[in-house]
Amino acid sequence: MRIHFIAIGGSAMHNLALALQDKGYEISGSDDVIFEPSRSRLEAAGLLPGEMGWYPDRITRDLDAVIIGMHAKADNPELERATELNLKTFSYPEFLYEQSRHKTRVVIGGSHGKTTITSMILHVMHYFDREVDFMVGAQLEGFDRMVHLTEENDFIVLEGDEYLSSPIDRRPKFHLYQPNIALLSGIAWDHINVFPTFENYLEQFEIFLESIVNGGSITYNEEDPSVKKLVEECEIPIRKFPYETPQYTLEEGITHLETPEGPMPIEVFGKHNLSNLAGAKWICQQMGVDEDDFYEAISSFKGASRRLELLASGESGLAFKDFAHAPSKVRATTSAVKEQYPDKKLLACLELHTYSSLNPSFLGEYSGSLDQADVAAVFYSPEALAIKGMQPLGEDDIVRAFGRDNLQVFTNAKDFESFLLGHSPDQGVLLLMSSGNYGGLDLEQIKALYN
Incomplete structure (x- = not known):
């Protein structure tokens, strides 16, 4: 397949471009400015545009798809050319859904903690050499990319961002993934330039819950009143798994998590991270990792990039x-x-x-x-x-x-x-x-x- 990226330099966009190139796709892209580390990584892969700017002549009929990033504007000349040629045009989350249509989609949502929870899940899977596809918003130890896509892996783990999908698609990204297994970590008003009231913001999470496929599941932080109320009032046929902050102790500056086998020292700290860990455990169990194995793997998790x-x-x-x-x-x-x-x-x-x-x-x-x-x-x-x-x-x-x-x-x-x-x-x-x-x-x- 031939794919062209409009605004290829974005943090998420360039990672998707690299992942698709690894998958054997032919990739091209444009942008008006590209910063590090995107620039060096695209250059190393031979994907850095030769000139900065938008060039409609790069949009040709032999493209199989065009992916548009949030950095571009709705009147982008390359996007207008793609529309004229009636080419398939996708937002970033739309294309991820297309890539995962036949997989079990695990989507981690919430105003806070979603990057850390996604990172914890991937750490556990990596620890046991269990191959999964993924998209996460942080660089992880042991992983080269923030996006990994294959034909053969059964699971894909997606960080479910509630921000807009593209300049021409005003839906939140996590509305598009249709999860089989979902998690909600917490709800606290954010992105007020898009969601001017808390009620409007809260509605996006209600829509997210309704997007879970029938027979799927929602793992949720029952200590968050807004999350608890939304999930308990949700009437679609899904399984519901509440979690709460587990017991822990502090000894000489080290956090010890209470487990069935006794206290276990861990690398991360703080109630919010212990809550994140509890949510990650539930998700990993639904992906086939038992509790004892989860504890063994999570003890070496040092945290997501840029988090503490x-x-x-x-x-x-x-x-x-x-x-x-x-x-x-x-x-x-x-x-x-x-x-x-x-x-x-x-x-x-x-x-x-x-x-x-x-x-x-x-x-x-x-x-x-x-x-x-x-x-x-x-x-x-x-x-x-x-x-x-x-x-x-x-x-x-x-x-x-x-x-x-x-x-x-x-x-x-x-x-x-x-x-x-x-x-x-x-x-x-x-x-x-x-x-x-x-x-x-x-x-x-x-x-x-x-x-």
Whole structure:
């Protein structure tokens, strides 16, 4: 098959392109800008476009399909040419469904935890050399790619994102997968530029439940009231498997999970990660891995990429970096680090970077999210607000929203960096949370300070 990618440089898109090339497909693609690591990986595979930009003459009748990424616009000239030629055009999730139509589809959904749960499942499968197809939103230890597709594997494990499918398909991605086995980890309002009310956001998860095939299953976090209510009120003929945070203990900074064979030390920590682990266990059991084998494999799981990543650990203290940016994730991550290191002074820093986090009507969702930190700081860029065409925010707005009078607020990247470098580690813990880069923060200096 000949497949052309419009916006091939995206994180998910370039991984799909590489996976299809591995499968023997002939791949071409276009984009107007491609960043690392996508650029180097596409170049190594011979898939990097020779010139940046959109070229309608690359769209020809001998293409079997065109896949369009979210980075492209609805009026993209290559997309318009594909429409003129009546070519099959797919969004990323649509094409994944087509590739998995005859497989058992395992879809992990939820506002938080889905990357970690998907990663846990794949870690267990990899540990026992069980081959499965997959799509996950993080680079995993032991895996070359974030997407793997074959003809022969029975299962495909998909991270079920609730964001839009493409510029011309406004459905959330996880509506398109039609899972046989599904999981919901939690629901906390997000993506307010697309879902302006919590009720509208909640409705997307209801539709997800209704998309599960008859006779399939939903594994769900019964500790989340919204999830519990949705699942228990769902009337389609599916099996329902609730889970909750398992028992665990902390001994000298190490988390021990309670198992039928007694306490077992694990590499990850925090109630949210223990909850994720419980969900992953249920899914793995439905995929044929018994409980004892699951515990054996999961004991060596070190975490998903960009989730509580240990930057430095030395005599001066510890430093972690985490992808957390939504309120529920910030609250869970901050609480997890404080619980793991209760006797250490915790400096928690958050960058407000996304559209939702910079929106005044949403800021109140962050109330109390940094309360577990001994010292808390927030950084945001007024330039980012201007670029997004959003109204200015004042430092007082941030302080009020977080409900913490001693919150330190920074709007200048250099001032924020100076604050961090001038803060004595004193054998404490630094937690950096962001989906951005704090305006270009030099992480090597941070690592040196805490080593």
